[in-house]
Amino acid sequence: MRLTMSEFARLVGLAPSALRFYDDCGLLPPAEVDATNGYRYYDKSQQPRAQLLRDLRELDLPLPDVRLALDASPSEVADLIRTHLRTLEAKSTATHEAATRLLTQLLSQKTTALLGGPELSSAIRQVAPTARAGTDSAHGMGSGDPATPVTAAGSGSAEGGDDLGLVLSCVLIELEPDEVVFVATDRYRLAVRTVRPVEFGGVGTRVLVRADELAEVSRWAAAGDVVRVEVNGGLVLARGDESRELQLVDAEYPAYQQILDGLTPPACRVVVDRLGLLSALTGRDVVAFDIDQQSLRIDDEVQLEAIGSGAVRIGFTASLLAAALEASVGPDVLLEICEPARPVVVRSADQGTFTTLVMPVRLDG
Missing domain, CATH: 3.10.150.10 (DNA Polymerase III, subunit A, domain 2)
Structure with missing residues (x-):
């Protein structure tokens, strides 16, 4: 049974924005994407995987562990959850x-x-x-x-x-x-x-x-x-x-x-290793990114694995982008690019409450 993204989101208890993010990450791709308008459609058979993904993220399980758990055996998932719960208990400081x-x-x-x-x-x-x-x-x-x-x-x-x-x-x-x-x-x-x-x-x-x-x-x-x-x-x-x-x-x-409300839908969205990208920016001034669905290349010298949609060439002042990456949390970062001359949204994959906008720069030629 084919479901729209909104229908599937209500069925499994995930926000449409979360479904888009998990599609970009490769964790929960839709069953079908309309080639004409880009609308995503899901199959009811995807419900168990989506609900497991939802439950794991409600536990604040890091994205790399979620990726492992989705295709692991029940006993392996249980071990991941037990280990994570021990970590949460050790970090907990709030008291009623x-x-x-x-x-x-x-x-x-x-x-x-x-x-x-x-x-x-x-x-x-x-x-x-x-x-x-x-x-x-x-x-x-x-x-x-x-x-x-x-x-x-x-x-x-x-x-x-x-x-x-x-x-x-x-x-x-x-x-x-x-x-x-x-x-x-x-x-x-x-x-x-x-x-x-x-x-x-x-x-x-x-x-x-x-x-x-x-x-x-x-x-x-x-x-x-x-x-x-x-x-x-x-x-x-x-x-x-x-x-x-x-x-x-x-x-x-x-x-x-007004600035946030005026952002247009991104033409390119890419998830990349945050610390790897931060390290690649060290010692650089203005950097050129060539982004596609599987990689992010920096100045034609460094290539990082990526998961995303769309392709673009865009430039940044390395220090400005690095500052946004340093303020983020978690192992992954999501870049949302509408066009090379408009603000780029930098979001933590593990913390949706923090958003940074960074202006790109013009690239010569």
Whole structure:
């Protein structure tokens, strides 16, 4: 029985975006792809494999282990799961008692969000470096640079040297009941990380804080099971009986959501080894990528195995792309390319809550 991707997604409990990703990875290709419109169709016989894939990923089993488990015997899958569970138990630091204690301290008239300490720390470490580079980028990359800024004029960004430099040195934090979003840009990169709050009080709001001040509390936040984020004239982070206060910056931030909403569907999507790609960028300036469904070649010198769809030749400033790869997590990274002159989406295969946009550069000839 042939099912559309949406029908199959509902049947097996996976999002359509996840099915597209697992198709690109070669873990769950559709039974048929319409050559005319590219629509994917699945067969009901694929349901057991899809549900096993879903369950393994819900356990946060790394993608390489999932690849092994899908074609392994039941006993081998059981051994992989037991080993993974032992790893999770060893890493677990969150406690219900700590969350309950901090929840009682929330004040309804203030905007408060209770976040996992390690998650908050991770979000800061992934996003803040993009902003900290902002001041140099604002004044050191002129109109002759081969890259077009991600936050182009008209997107709501502040114009003018002093105001722009101030904004680019900050992190935007949007607090809503369903998610807390951390955003930073240096005009040539855009980093966005979402964290789901354990508890939320008050009304949604957004604040701007200096990235260097936020980065200073990253390690402190990681040491807490949970951290209470409170906005009340300033930004206060509380961990148990300790707290840190950050001053708010009064400035207009670029309309980053318009940039994300304006992205066109990718013409090329490729999954490649993150650390292998990062290593290949070391010591290079501007690099040329030649990408097809099975490989990613760099400057016609280095070739990495890849899984993907579409083909493209595209250039990057090696340091900008390397920074995005360093902030990502997991063994694999997904590049989504719509065209060589538009922002490229860099996503961790193992963490869908973190997204980076990197501007490519023009290649001579």
